[in-house]
Amino acid sequence: MINKVVLVTGANSGIGLALCERLLGSQDAEGLHLCLACRNMRRAHAARSALLGAHPAAQVTLLQMDTSSISSVLSAARELQLRFNRLDYVYLNAGIMPNPQFDLKAFFRGLFSSSVITMFATGEGILTQKDGVTPDGLQEVFATNLFGHFLLGLYSSVICPGFVMTNLTYGILPSFPAFLWTLLMPLLWLIRVFTNTFTLTPYNGAEALVWLFNQKPERLDPRAKYHSLTSVLGHSYTQPRQMDVDLDTSQALYDKLLRLEREAKRKPIAS
Template identity: 65%
Template sequence: MNKVVLVTGANSGIGLALCERLLSDDAEGLQLCLACRNMQRAHAARSALLASHPSAQVALLQMDTSSISSVIAASQEVKLRYNRVDYLYLNAGIMPNPHFDMKAFFKGLFSSNIITMFATGEGILTQKDCLTHDGLQSVFATNLFGHFLLIRELEPVLCYAGRTSQLVWTSSSNAHRSAFNVEDIQHQRGTQPYSSSKYACDLLSLALNTHYNKQGLSSSVICPGFVMTSLTYSILPSFPAFLWTLLMPLFWLIRIFTNTFTLTPYNGTEALFWLFKQKPESLDPQAKYHSLTSGLGNNYTEPRKMDVDLATSEALYEKLLQLENDVRKKLKEKQKESQHVMHHGSFA
């Protein structure tokens, strides 16, 4: 029976590269669903995948993880299409309005901190967040809460009797405990919402294993390494193209000294693809699985202990449940209001 694989943020970068690798491995044995916000790009991604795998089953799903109503509508569509989901890759993510500290960057180029600086963005990146139309912090909603709500909505097809299903989060080396505050899970008072949201993904994965393992659902976290994607390029939106060209040889040189510079989306998917081949019971819920590339270009996966603890993960989980309850109430109130307006409008 074909495995159903749903990938969020699948129209470019890591998500699209993962879809290509999965189909190259077993195009006949998969039902692949690309969940994307931009449907024009989604159709282009689907066409590219079918060009190299004409017999593959590749479906599209419109979903914006920053929007509560979009996630709920997409979830309903998934439950209509499939009676189960075997793999859910939680990959969609944003880093809006990044502020790049050019002075710190050039200082770091000539310091012993150069590899850490490139690999994690530490010391050179801050972001300005904004609110979604649901009133949530945009990075938190897109990277974490929308995915949490998706999992909650898809429980009937993820927790499928007699089968195991896997959740796989695309986290980051930029996921730092220091950026996260359990009393401010949306990171309203900080300047590192991306780092906070990715650390929260690490915590949530641990909590999900605590609550769902007995129902046949497991959760894992990966780090793709330093990859050149649209997210990377957006960090320096005014950076001239020729400077990126000049920096690339430096990146390849650095890779001789560190295995975290995966550089290409294909290499960055190594841990995602590796997890597809593993049995859930063999995985460590407190490990982050890193995509790594040797100086000679060989890809491999290595588990590394996450800086997480059960108490904080449980506290986050409880706060997310409460927030879910609140947003569902607000959504029902909005629906009632709109129905009321429509009802009265029909008698006007």
């Protein structure tokens, strides 16, 4: 019997996969149906096998969806309507950071500045990325991280996973020898003395997502960002922080997204 249907985009690795593992291991897992919406189906099948290996009785299905592609998102939305009569929870987790670059000079300058903690906690000033353009004519990061999810017609709470060590994080320094990452890990754990945003593990980074699973939507603050945080002793918790949001600017952005959505649906779909 299915009591709750949960859709997770970008569920084949990192925080998305950690979220699925935590949901299936929770006390509310009975009757839970997980739908993993992924771009890479080979990795999606591997993720599903791993989840079923740990939870043999779980209900886990796969959905092909590339949030950078308008046609893929619309096709996936139609398939969801055919498969399920409802979605109880939707986690808009898919995202990319294409060609991340690490500015070594900015890093060393930041080490001896008053913003060193902010630099470590957020990567501000030391990380850049080279964006591309999708076949639909949209900026790749915008399409994948935002507009593809917007096309699903959903509203969501905003979460921040903190600084998490995933394949995306390791990819920032692709030529960095593996043993140096091992040597750096104690330093990263030590930084927790100064900032609680170093969640480090995907399990900890998914804390706010799991917390939201247990909340009533009407009690959530639409102007709050829900942060996954970890204490010095490794205790994970969730804390809401008000976003610095200008309502007029937000409304203008929303109106532009609606216009773009209407235009996208009128245009011939790129193959």
